[in-house]
Amino acid sequence: MKPQYVTVSFSGGKDSTAMLLRMMELGEHIDEVINVDTGMEFPAMYDHIEGVRKIVEAHGIKYTRLANPKSYEYIMLHQEIKSDKFGTHHGYGWPTPVIRWCTRHMKLDLLKAHFRPLKEKYEVIQCIGLAADELTRLSRPANLEPGHRHPLVEWGWSEEDCLKYCFERGGAYDEGWRDLYRIFNRVSCWCCPLAPIGELRKLWKLYPDLWARLQEWEDYMNAHGPYYAKFKQDWTVKALGDRFAKEDKARREQRLLEEWIL
Ligand code: SF4
DSSP states (O other): OOOOOEEEOSSSHHHHHHHHHHHHHHHHHSEEEEEEEOOOOOHHHHHHHHHHHHHHHHHTTTEEEOOSSSSSHHHHTTTTEEETTTTEEEOOOOOSSOOOOIIIIIIIIIHHHHHHHHHHHHHEEEEEEOOOTTTHHHSSGGOOOOTEOOOOHHHOOOOOHHHHHHHHHGGGHHHHHHHHHHHHHHHOOOOEEEEEEEHHHHHHHHHHHHHHHHHHHHHHHHHTTOOOOOOBBTBBBHHHHHHHHHHHHHHHHHOOOOOOOH
């Protein structure tokens, strides 16, 4: 029998944060907390992750940050790629529902490499922060592997319970993080083309500097070849930005009209 080694996957999101802090509160044994960093989180998310890292380490628990030495931007725009259609070219372009290269290169490969030697020595228990009401994600084979544990499901904690718990017990480092959850329904990489249009609209409106980076990347892709898919299905960043600006103007005019009539 190999000894057990308990890890907690911590993304910085509300569910994994609630799971981790509650496990610590309950005095559960944790050997290692693992954060996989794509480098593309919102700045406020990094403040939160850093705040939680300090809490974890103050409890004497090992904290590991895994990150691909190549950046998201490098892999998206510059990494050498071979494809049947275009031969050798550079960069995968935007992630799409079919080619989610970021999940593989920025997350899964790193986790596999990290767990491989651990699994030789230990029976590794991976605590994963899926909430009790995330039934679709819970039924995926990738979340049901031997050694996976779902503490939030054991406790019957929904996504709403997790957010409430985090809001009640967060520290000063959490202010910007709380705003993220007041603004967005889901918080993940700010540049994710797979985010719903409504979430991208909020990014355009409230984070113009980040939107400008998306536009810079798109300009680069436009200047460097036909290999790159559009940002989101039929939408380019430029077309989406124009659409949001038009909708925003119409909304403001409507509001002014209503104020004037009243
Ligand atoms: S959130 Fe989007 S951009 Fe980030 S790793 Fe997942 S699919 Fe890729």
